[in-house]
Amino acid sequence: MRERLRSIRVLRSLRFLPYSLPYRAWSLIRPIRPHRILFLSDSHLGFTGNFGFLRAEIHRQQPDAEVVGIFKDGLGRRRSLRDLLRLPYLLATSAVVVLDDFYPLVYPLRLRRRTRLVQVWHAAGAFKRVGHSRAGLPGGPTPGSDIHRNYTHATVSSEGIRDDYAEAYGIPRERIRALGVPRSDFFFDEPLVTAARDRVRARLGVPASVRLAVYAPTFRGNGQLTAYADESADWGRVADALGGDWRVAVRRHPFTTRGARPLPAGVIDASADVEMNDLLAAADVLITDYSSAVFEFALLRRPVVFFTPDLDRYAATRSFYRPFEDYAIGPVVRSSEQLAPAISSAQVDSARFDRFLSDFCGALDGRSSERIVREVLLAAPRRSHPRRTDSASARLLRRAGLDLTTARVARVSLTVMSSLMQVLPSRRKVTMLTREHNRPPVDFVLLRDALRRRDPSMQVTIISRMVPGGVLPKVGYAFHILVELYHVATSRVLVVDGYSFVASAARHDDELTIVQMWHALGALKKFGLSILGRPEGRDPRLARAMRMHRNYDIVITSAERCRPAYAEAFGTDAAKVVVAPLPRVDRLRDPIARERARSRFAKLYPELGATPVVLYAPTFRTRRGSGHPVDPVELTRALGGAGYAVITKLHPLVAPPRHAELRTAPGMSTQDLMLVADHFVTDYSSAVFEAAVAGIPSYLLAPDLDDYVQSRDFYLTYPEDLGLPLTQSVAGLVDLLRAGAATPEQVVRLAEAFVETADDDRTGAADRLAELLIEAAGSRGRSRSRRRP
Structure with missing residues (x-):
């Protein structure tokens, strides 16, 4: 009955409605954050395995990327209330979502067009069948199942197994890329492998003179919720038969650790608190059955023994992508009594290892993480037009003659809200607003740091939010403007790096100093008010309705010869244009x-x-x-x-x-x-x-x-x-x-x-601007030529 219910698509959709409905709502009102990368797993806690390597590489290639993770250590585990609430929001606003295992919650979702759902499967190679490759087998997907099918990208360890994973995920082969397995990079770093080997053996109490045999099997059963272990081997007897020159460690599969029987005395339990990579580095011989651990261990070119007492049954109920003989790069034993002799005499067949690694690990070279991050996670999505081209709804408003009316209504609303907020007390605070970026621009970051160096008591707030396209996302942006209004009302200085509706159209207290720190050096092509009515400029009527570039007390430019251009572009008196290069000049030098x-x-x-x-x-x-x-x-x-x-x-x-x-x-x-x-x-x-x-x-x-x-x-x-x-x-x-x-x-x-730079080379551009803002924040009751809206 349960299987029949699972096969009904409507019931599957209803099951995930508490996630899919909020996801759709957030998708309508919030834009995708281009630098947010979300990692999800229901199989492990934290950034372990592939996730740990990818996170480190993301921060190396793009230090300001926002990396978020939501984890639980089992499908049967309850999700915390906090994660229940934030998961739909993060899914809707992340540019990239990364999985490393089966994750049923995402499969019913109709992902946003600009979202990348990336599967970096936790295992190398292609051994036992998974996903849609198990159709018709016990525990396989039901007919019409949507599991795995919405991956936009998937990575594998070799060119020769792309077809296997395309079948497993039910997606076109073109979405599968042989870029490697992130966690495999570890095995190409010899100092790292040596250090891990020494560290783990010391932790397990295995002297350097003693050989370590590690048993790391896969699970039996149909999946995580029904998994159990094969416990037919007597590891105590195996350890005794190997003698004092050997130690035996057992690494249970994560799905089978709960409720497992205690191991015999003298056998090491390495199932917890040791990373799999580190344990493999410490091992001299790997004993496994059908586990993908054989692919990573083969990179070390150390002996492997296969313990497969249930090979016939497993092949019939789970099956493999190749004949089992293609995976057997070491002796295969079917009984516990055969283990000790096989372990003590196991050798490496170089020719067989070479063929095995070529077939299953051809893309593993120590640079998998770098490639996946560069070519998939941080690669820019396809876009046929600039981000700011008008949406269809905006063009419809303009054709109907409603754009000017909308602008005037928005300005009146802004005036009312900003007037109400004038009751808030101001403090020694500098607020910086940008709609050019969704993350703090380098000029703002350098200026903030300079302000904190020169005046630690100064409060500095940076707000970075681009205006989204479409009508509904703009409704969400309208609520964001309230946040901007609050910070501006409680500040002494406001810094903008382009046109800001809040700066130019709202009502402000006379004590507020507004600084226009345009986002470019010099004065080359015309911009702002200088190009109103031109093909690349704004409609003059709309500019008037939006009070474009009004209210500036100070305008920053980088050289004396640029002052007339900036005065014209911002419609202000040349006396308000101050020569002070942007903070980025410090970094460029x-x-x-x-x-x-x-x-x-x-x-x-x-x-x-x-x-x-x-x-x-x-x-x-x-x-x-x-x-x-x-x-x-x-x-x-x-x-x-x-x-x-x-x-x-x-x-x-x-x-x-x-x-x-x-x-x-x-x-x-x-x-x-x-x-x-x-x-x-x-x-x-x-x-x-x-x-x-x-x-x-x-x-x-x-x-x-x-x-x-x-x-x-x-x-x-x-x-x-x-x-x-x-x-x-x-x-x-x-x-x-x-x-x-x-x-x-x-x-x-x-x-x-x-x-133009300061005569004193020790005074950087950021410090010069910081001094200007500190002085502005300290002055009181200056007269304004600014007109109130």
Whole structure:
């Protein structure tokens, strides 16, 4: 009866309704957080096994990634109330969800289009059948079962077993990638293996002169809830027969540890508190049956003995992906009495091991974690348009003439709410708001640190939240604005790095100082109020309704020659524009940051060696369908033929292109790569000023220059005022690079003209801005030319 009920899809859906309904609700009102990675397991607690290796590698490649885990140590265990409440939310808002075993809760869900569900199965190789490969066998899936079928990616240990896992998961072969098994990286690190061997043997009381035999079987039964152990061997007698030169340890399968019989005296119980990798490192001989432990242990090229008293029955009820003989790289024994002789005489057959490892472990080389993180977990998702293109609902509102009405209603609502919050007392607090990122930008982080160094009593709050697309997500964003209003009302200083509805359209206390710290150095292409009504600018009527760029008391720019441009862009008096370079300048000149960035890059691309690196970073086009006039694949091929390695970094609002020939350095920002690259190529991006600060010879590649002047225009004479070599074709760029047309002297002149630094080298850009904000926070009752909404 239970099996028949399980086969009814409606009943299966009802079973998981407490999770699927909140998941759908959160999906409607909250955006996906692009740097949130969620790890889930109902088989173990914590970041162990594959999860531990992946988490460490994620933090190495992208230190600011948000890694979250929800675990319980068995399907039958109850989930805590806290996890019950937060699990649907985290599933709905995570960019990547990682599993390492069967996880029934996710299979009924219709995942969001931008969510990646990644299965990094806890085992290497393909031994006993799992998932849909067990259809028709005892404990196999019911007809029409949806288990495993919604994986967007799955990783395996060898090219030759992709078809096996495609069958097991019921997904196309293209979703299976032979990138390796993260926990296998351990076995390629000889110092780590040696240290683990010594540590575990000391813990188990096994002297170095004594050989250790470890029995690590799989479970019997249909799955985790019905698992039991084969206990036909008398391990006490086996230990006695081996003599004093040997010790025997038993590692029970995690599914069978509860209620297991005590082991005989003299036999070590290694079922708990020892990582499986570490135990295998300590073993001289592995005894197993049908466990995938044989694949990892084979990497150590040590003897294996197979104890299979129930081989015929197991093959009939569970079955294997290959004939059992293909897995038997050591002696096979069927009775307990045969174990001791087989263990003491077991040898390694090199030819058999070589074939076995080639068939089942071909992708294991010590770099599995790095590949999986770089190519799956941190790889940017596919996107055909920039993130900020209008949703269909927003375009419908505009066609109906409702966008201006909506803006005016929103402004009135904001005025009312901000007026109510003026009763809150302000304190010595600096709030920084950005809608350019979903995580704190580097300028805000460096400025926060400088403020805390100079004035530990100063409270600093950073709020990073991009405006989501669509109507319903914007409703959720409206509630987030209340949080921003609260922090602004209780602050003395507000810092923004772009247009902020709260900064410009809300009502503020006279004691609040609002600082516009625009997110770019220099003044190259026109922006803000300078391009209202132009093809790449805003509708002037909407800008007026949203009070675009009003209320600034201080505007930050990086050089004296940029002050008129910033005054025009923000519609303010030039006297309010203060010359103070962005905090990122400190990092671009920091030799320690440079060394760290180069170390991370070398680990990402060790094959590049001394190959000169070209960083290509074009600007962002806001017009729909404008695209990029340079094909990055064509550029990569052309420069590759000339002996250069190209790293392509598009604007953060545009997804990186996906092509086998492209390198995008996932986990590293454009500023990180400024500290690595030998040459910089752009069209109209203000990143050219950052490259100058970093001292990188730079080139301008601008095939659409005439069109761009019409749609956007510049604050300077382009390219003459930059003093950099310009070409309008990829072939021309190759010629310029070969000729060494860009020189260090050019970038020095460019940096001096557009990024003014303090005469005192000991005072960094972040410290100069911190002093300015501390002074602003300490002053009282300044008069305002600001108009109240």
